Amino acid sequence: MTKLDNHYQLYINGDWRPGSKGQVMQSDNPANNKPWASFDCAGQDDIDLAVQSARSVLNKGFWKTCTATDRGKLLYKLADLIEDNAEKIGTVETHDSGKLLAETVSQTKYVADYYRYFAGMADKVEGATLPIDKKDMHVYTTHQPIGVVAAIVPWNAQMFLTATKLAPALAAGCSVILKASEIAPCALFELAKLMEKAGFPKGVVSVITGDAENCSAPLTSHPDIDRIAFTGGTETAKKIIQNSSNNFAATNLELGGKSPLIIFEDADLESAANGIIAGNFGASGQSCVAGSRVIVHQSIAKDLLKLIQEKSQSIQVGNPLKQETNLGPLCTPKQIEIIEITIKKSVEQGGEIIFGGKKIEGEGNYFEPTLIHCPTHNIETLKVEMFGPVISFIEFEKEEQAIEIANDSKYGLGSGLFTNDLARAHRVSQEIKAGICWINTYRAISPIAPFGGFNQSGYAREAGKQSILDYTRTKTTWINISDDPMKNPFVMR
Template sequence: MPRFQQYIDGQFEDGDFTFLSIDPATGAPWAVLPEARESDVDRAVQAAHRALKQGAWPKTTATARGKLLYRLADLVSENASKLAQLETQDTGKIIRETTAQIQYVAEFYRYYAGLADKIEGMYLPIDKADMETWVRREPIGVVAAVVPWNSQLFLSAVKIGPALAAGCTIVLKASEDGPTPLLELARLIHEAGFPAGCVNIITGYGETCGAALTRHPKVAHIAFTGGPAAARKVVQNASENFASTSLELGGKSPLIVFADADLESAANAQVAGIFAATGQSCVAASRLVVEASVKDRFVEILAAKAKAIRIGAPSDFGTEVGPLCTERQRRHISSVVEASAASGADVIYGGKALDRPGYFFEPTILDCSKVRAPSLETELFGPVLSVVGFETEDEAVAIANDTAFGLSAGVFTQNLTRAHRLTRALDAGTVWLNTYRAVSPLAPFGGHGMSGHGREGGMASVLAFTKTKTVWLRTSDGSFPDPFIMR
């Protein structure tokens, strides 16, 4: 089996401990991975701290940082095919999406490269005649980045890119499930020419590697993407080092479809929202809130589309839905679907794991209009859609907002004034109107409530990796005035 290495202080290492990576399409091990533990984490953070304070990196101009990021973007583009193949084999994500997504990931690095020398301070028109006062923006420090396995190259780009643009250094922990694309990315970072210690990439388990990283005393900021349960531990760890945090967590996103919508277009968006990526997306549109007068017709359209989905090997470009990433995820989904059906939800389509090698689960549609089924409240991270009907616009908003999450929402309607009303009324960090699952490096992304806080994307994401320093310069001649009076 191929062996992958961790990347610490500009060096590739096997590590003292290893574990096996499982191919989700077969359920069989296929690669040997390094398991970072506390000593590895400490070396990585110490390396990042040295790189931040001494050597070439703190002397690198903002423009030069941008050029390094441009070089990394080019390398990602050039190696997109290999990265896509690794991500598909290690996570089960279909090759047609990994190939397209990784090419777009390069655009995120280019965007942050362009922002590197656009981080500006501020001159203050201070209320003291003999003072010049200004505010500098400086790197916040060592960044601990923790990413899950799904869309990991994208989720890493929105952390590595702005952190390096701001002049920070970073230690990135890849998920223990499917980390090989990020371990390969380390080789591209090395080839791009970043000084040793600027970027360190490790992988391991949350209880050991993740905990040691997020509580390390030299970590200044934690950029975390994952679930609320793990995020609670991250926040607890941050209480030890007082690191600031940005948390991009889960969602239970609604897609609201009104009777005046283009139902075919809305159905395609719903398929994209819940069955694309096998539903393993934080913005998965897992709740369909559809107007009662068209509910039956719309669900019938969806069921036909679900039935036509091509399920197969993720390495086949014809496949539309591949396996789930892990067996434990499939067991979790199966148990919630069974509990929902037992509680009174109607299984319109699907509802069970497929009897074949690998971790496959059928695209599933549950009608939950008559019961508050578990599937309506639990983030399943799989291809399971819960349907609820509504009569009025106010009822649709109430149903959509009836969740502890607040990441994203979608609305399909031809009524422009209604669309504007709903963008204000919906509790979500992103609202898509007559579309779904669109992203851009220019657009801030994030949520609130159980979906976390902070934003990734846009200039705000770069500023989040900076700290401000206020500088005072006395311009008057003569002795310092009365020292016992605050100036």
């Protein structure tokens, strides 16, 4: 492809460089499907250089010898730069992915707090002195950096899903090769500029992008990668696991979801309706925690359905750069194709389109806010992760039935429920097989709270104080404190 005036190079070992294969790709603006930026793509030689540089900084120089407190100070600097440049980064991300500018800017500002959280965590990673069962031994543990990390980030929330990997990895003392999605990588190249400005040593972080064959596969199978942190689809994750057999890299997998949202008969309907809309039409439904399986008690189903429909009529669909817009375009035309196929099959199965259900004609990847009423739990829209603004609405009679429907999924990332019964809230939340449960709210995040799922939603836990330990290895040190020499060398002590 042709290089555009707005062109990004790869950031490897502190230098901006073209890809070794000469491959160039373009990013199309989802609002009009016109190319707005181009970028170089990495090949095997580029990956070899990035990994070699990342390994080198772990073995010598400042990154090897600096204290954990020093690493924290660099992360604090980066956090301030991200916050100061949130408007610019947000604008780039909106052009790249179609996400609302109002959200990309506010989310980028909040992402700075993820870096601050782990900056403060950097010098709080403690080992332990063990109460060992041998009186002549002093034994303690330390946490050492796991090594070179390959962090692979999708297009739908670049800055957030980068922070949950990059911040703890750097705080732990690792080096990172950040692989941005080839669909929308430009915001992460802007992040690389800020890392350079913050003063991170060359080679500590490289930012690359490219297709699966030339970039992702060589990176995840590279023999010198120690951990792979991946957010994306289940099928891609299976390939990553296969690739990691070449390097025995530990893996963090944060995958897809088809989250249930249960509305009980005693729920505040206004609050529930807002939660449903936030969980499905926020970010145009392009969220791995989209609460797209709405499970409603039959006694309130009619009233809630009417309220959702009324609220949806006032949703402003349009240019994501405008502040008054509520629903922007989908990132790719492929998503619209998947949605249309899934809705068609659902209608054939007996599903009923209550509102929406169509692509909005004209330029851009716009799809109507949609609600499908599902008479049974076998309707296709209840099964497929569509990554679009589509609610699947199904009714239940008893609590046990709601839980059964909620758990009828191969995924297990997010979940939610609305009820004013505190006992029920605790009881049902413990029965739902998901890594996250929001009660009387939805789609809230924090650097303090672990984020991750069960089943085919993966097994990573990103954010929270435990996540930094994923980027370390525990080392056990034994010291003989006796003056006596070792005894029989052929008997284990």
